[in-house]
Amino acid sequence: MRLNEESLETLVVRQMVENGWEERAVTDFEPAYAIDLPQLAAFIEATQPDLVDALSLKAATPTRHEFLSRLQGEITRNGVVHVLRKGVDHRQHHVDFFFPTPTPGNSNAAQLFAANRFTITRQVHYSVTAAGLSLDLVAFINGLPVFTFELKNNITKQTFDDAVEQYKRDRDPRELLFQFGRCVAHFALDDQQARFCTHLKGKQSWFLPFDKGWNDGAGNPPNPDGLKTDYLWRQILSPASLANIVENYAQIVTTKNPRTGRKTSSQIFPRYHQLDVVRKLLADVEAAGAGRRYLIQHSAGSGKSNSIAWLAHQLTEAKHGGGNAFGSVIVVTDRVILDSQLKETIKSFMQVGSTVVHADRSGDLRKAIEAGRKIIITTVQKFPYILDDIGKDHRDRTFAIVIDEAHSSQGGKAAAAVSMALATGGAAEDDETVEDTINRIIESKKMLPNASYFAFTATPKNKTLQMFGEPFPYEAGTGYRPFHSYTMKQATQERFIVDVLENFTPVPSYYKLMKTIEDDPEFDTRRASKKLRAFVEGNEHAIRLKAEIMVDHFHSQVIAKHKIGGQARAMVVTSTIPRCIEYFHAISAYLAERKSPYKAIVAFSGEHEYKGFEVTEASLNGFPSKEIADQIREDPYRILVCADKFQTGYDEPLLHTMYVDKTLSSVKAVQTLSRLNRAHPAKHDAFVLDFANTAEDIERAFAPYYRTTVLSQETDPNKLHDLVNELNGYGIYTPETVERFAELYLAGVDREQLDPLLDSCVAEYIEMSEEDDQVAFKGLAKAFTRTYNFLSTVLPFGSPQWEKLSIFLDHLIPKLPAPREDDLSAGILETIDMESYRVEKRESMKIALADDEGELAPVPAAGGGHVTDPELERLSSILQTFNDQFGNIKWTDADRVQRLITEEIPRKVAADESYRNAMANNDPANARVEHDRALARVMLALVSDDTELFKQFSDNEGFKRWLSDAVFRSTYEESP
Structure with a gap:
């Protein structure tokens, strides 16, 4: 036998027949009704004989046509699965089209189930108007079509992709057999992989993978007993399995938009x-x-x-x-x-x-x-x-x-x-x-x-x-x-989800800070650096600059490139609620300046102060919080600015791009970036612009979850013995105290009897001579309660003493004061100012994850508490170190200023889209207005590269007027 497509078709049909199916003649198919009429009539005659004459199933009469038209109408309205499950009421009759899997011991139900007819037909001519058109296979239950198949063969250099294209290109979805709900699914497959579609829409048809997976990735494992894809027709579509799918999985779900009232239906078939x-x-x-x-x-x-x-x-x-x-x-x-x-x-x-x-x-x-x-x-x-x-x-x-x-x-x-x-x-x-x-x-x-x-x-x-x-x-x-x-590996390789690491662009920040006082006081280096970083990134100029980068990128790379068919949305992930609100205002302002047709939505919890006013999501957005998820799907809203909300569990396929200005790690990084991975028929990629994390940070977070994640070893319960011994050694409490507290607590006494026991222990804690001992004890106590609360759920044994100690420490820990730590960085923000700030967009990159099983370490049981001694340095030294680490920019000089004024500034102004549109309309007055706005934007960006020039432009009205005139002359006169 030749190893061509016909031979594959023959093999599939033969194996299905061996597995309980029956092959039928192609002449039995009625294109006008898209059914196998002889099989439908035979099923009804065998199970509901009284209906044969009533429905005139054996003769082409108006009565039969009326019944078949009624059947077609029900399938059109509710889908073939609903008809198989519920049957159809026609005039005074109820007609069943399928009998479900019997419960054990129900002989009558078993007899009816055995009467179901599972048939397969080759080379079905499905069209009334184009009689020559045919497809490879159609599977029927009791004469009603449930699946169609297009088969391809790798040996003849055709794959499932060719079958997918055949459905999209050559199978008219207006044909009765291909209309929505008429079949459960349409399969495009070859001898190695399988795809299916539940709703044919021509070129917009969305085919999903139906593969078992191989090595935690896409594809199918080698099959020693046959073809890699024969699990589909030998197992999944065996009569018993298919009956189970019809009864418990396949369905049409209709959802209603609460705002518009519009209903949409989708057919569900399990992957x-x-x-x-x-x-x-x-x-x-x-x-x-x-x-x-x-x-x-x-x-x-x-x-x-x-x-x-x-x-x-x-x-x-x-x-x-x-x-x-x-x-x-x-x-x-x-x-x-x-x-x-x-x-x-x-x-x-x-x-x-x-x-x-x-x-x-x-x-x-x-x-x-x-x-x-x-x-x-x-x-x-x-x-x-x-x-x-x-x-x-x-x-x-x-x-x-x-x-x-x-x-x-x-x-x-x-x-x-x-x-x-x-x-x-x-x-x-x-x-x-x-x-x-x-x-x-x-x-x-x-x-x-x-x-x-x-x-x-x-x-x-x-x-x-x-x-x-x-x-x-x-x-x-x-x-x-x-x-x-x-796994994530299989899902991304199958393109069932979008790979969010395929287009990752880090945008590191560079800044220079300067002293504003003559003195050179000492501050705690570690704390000071954190405060300086927060000061810089939260600066109004920095937020405005990053907001412009986000909006410009969204318009030029997302909207202009028609991502997700022009429906793409973006999310901005911020570190705090105040930062979130500031970003929302900055983005909204810049969208308005650009005359963008789009708007932003803000999402955060609670009520917060902004510039002297209490604000909420609803007050800023102009609609209730519960409408955010619906509104972001509707124009003009395209950018969702978030603080924690919507970073987990949010399922929006239209989300294409994420702008991250928040440090992310471990599970939080995976969950946040994974908001972008939801598939959509028109979605082919996703994009991350990250101002706060490096590619290495993100790779480290995703690596354990790329393939199956395993725990390397279980937590050792003996660690609890060690923790108890260490805790007892500090002498903060006695066994009698723990025993008495547990007894009173479980008896439900008032707290006036409990607090004295705890307070005496707190006094012992405060009297400890070494601050390090206080930190160590509190750390050990937290470690014990954390580890015990976990291990108590999984250990096969229990310890009453551990349980009592857990009850006691749960109440003692909140009463233990934190060791007094003087903030030796207090006041540093009053001694500095930002001299310059800029961000540098790097090349987009694909983060490739190692193809290894993810491995996690067991739950740690150590205390880990310790006091960090402050490292004191002079302010000048702290700023020098900070600028060395984050500055990395060339500072201005006379030659640089000249080049900026004569070359870079005019070039950037001339490239401004709004200014170019105004020039094209030959309107000098309007062009000058747009020119001045463009120049202001360019000069604002100069806070990153030349603060001196920016300050002259901002503070010196004469210099500002001179520069504006000079740039306008050079750019307007050079325009066509």
Whole structure:
């Protein structure tokens, strides 16, 4: 047999037939209705024989045409999946088009399911008007088309990309078979890779990868038993698997814009990694029941919301030991959007008994659990507080706890609150002793035996890995890894998410500071340098200059280059709320000066003072905070200026460019920059302009999360013994004090009985002769509580003495005064001024991450507290060191000033877009106005290179007038 496209088609069909499909004749397809009419009629005759004559299925009569037209209308309105699940009402009849997977022991349902007809047809002529057009394969369920296929063969030098282009170029989406919702998906594949599209739109069709992944990256592993892609038709599209997808995954979701009222529909089909993780989790639940922990590391932007929705729904029906594995599924998230996604997902499923409730308050949650509601959504912020009050004695119930973006915040005390509430309702027994209470608390901190935890995150920390990960032998000990991973490497290589490190441009700042006093006092070098850096970067001139760079870049590189089809948005990440507000005003002012059609939006929490006025998001934006995410999608708003808000969990595919003026590290860097990675059919790249971090900083932050992240070894519990021994050695407290405090605290006494015990320890702490000892003790105490709160959730054993000490130290630490540290840098900002400032845009670069498994170290258990002795230096020396480090610019001289005036300034003014437009209109008066504005902008930038020249221009009216006239003459007269 020749290894051509036809041979691949023959192989696919043969293997599908071997796996339960039936091949049908191409003549059975009716292009006018886009169905296999003989198969549809045969299915109805076998399962609903009374309808055959009523619908006139065996004769081409007006009755049959009316029924088929009704069927086509329902598919057009709701999609083929809805018709398969719900059937169609026609006149006085209800017609079923599919019978679902039977429950064990239901013989009647099994017989009906066996009557379903899964058929495959080759070279289907799909067009009524162009009879010669055909496509390779169409798959049908009971005569209704569900998938189309275009096949290519690498051996004949054609790939899935050619199949994708064939769909885009040659398959008219107006043809009935290719209309939205008519099929579940359209597959473009070859013998090595597969892609699919759920909505054909010609050249705008968006094909997504459907590969298994290989070495944590794109593609598929070698297949010793056949083709690399045969998992698609032999496994995923086997009749049983396909029935499961139709029943529990595929759907059309309609969303409504609350502002415009406009509805948009999208067809959802699971990616391979989404289907794989949900099925593997459900299989493990069926085998093991409740009480397991699962960590799912799926890259940001990889569709975790849908994965969680599909999982949560199916966990409500998951079986173990002959019954339901879980009574309720609790979803913990900080994203409101997940609530609506869950509701939309479940609303379209056949099992209408699954219900969703959002529990914002403890009363809501308690009622939901007592009422046996299947899916309960709560927030990370309310997690520990709500679950304290969810009712009494749930030890006879089983729970699935699905955590969206799991981090260490879900461990320790938060996990204990959940566990105690679910296990015992948080209530003590009447005859409970102190020891009983302590043991109950210790037990409540453990992962509950009657609950399973499903933790989703893109960036697992070491605590998260040890708490939820899978243990495995690693080097000399035990490591931890995720149960399932879909890596950043695979997601970016597949272009399912955009590589945010592909276009990274650092913009380092350079400045020179000068003394403004004759004296040369001494200051603490370390603290002084921090204050100087903050002073420079927060200077009004610096913010204005960087705002101009951002706006100019956005117009010239984002808008002018028509990024995301002209719909691109940008985000500005700032370090503090005051800086955020200043940036918002600077950017807004410059947008107005440029006569830009676009505006900025500001995002921050709370109310803050700005130039003597209290301001909020709403007062600055002119609309409520809750509308920010919607408004940024609508013109004229294009730039979102943020302080902390929207840096995590924000999912906006139109976000293309990020301007960063905030130091980022570790997980925070990954989460922040990953706001740009959401895919969009017209989005081909992303851009980062970073004023605060180097490429090395960002590479270091991303490296552990490029591939699967593992924990190198577990935290050693013996470190707690060492910490306790060190703490006891300081003599701040006695064992009797700890015992008495725990006893009184657990008895619920008033604080007037507790404070004296703590205050006596505080007095001992203050009396310590060495400041270093105070710092060391407080550091050790914090290390103990931090480490114990974590380890208490994962250790198989517990220690009442550790628990009592933890209770005691939790209350003692806040009362311990910080060691007195004189600020030996106070007053330095009153002694200096900024002589010059500039920023230097470097070449854009691609940050390449090492292709290694990410490895995290275990949770540290050391105290680490120490006093840093101040290093005193003269002000002149501090400024010299600071300028040497950050200055690096050539200072002005007479020759330089002359060159600036005669060459650089006129050239930059002449290049100004607004000035050039005015000159082109031959209007000298208007041109002069625009010239003076352009000159002012150029001179403002000179604060970076020649402060003396800038000051002359600002302060000397005669010099300003002379320079303006000279530059205008030279530039206007030279214009065409």
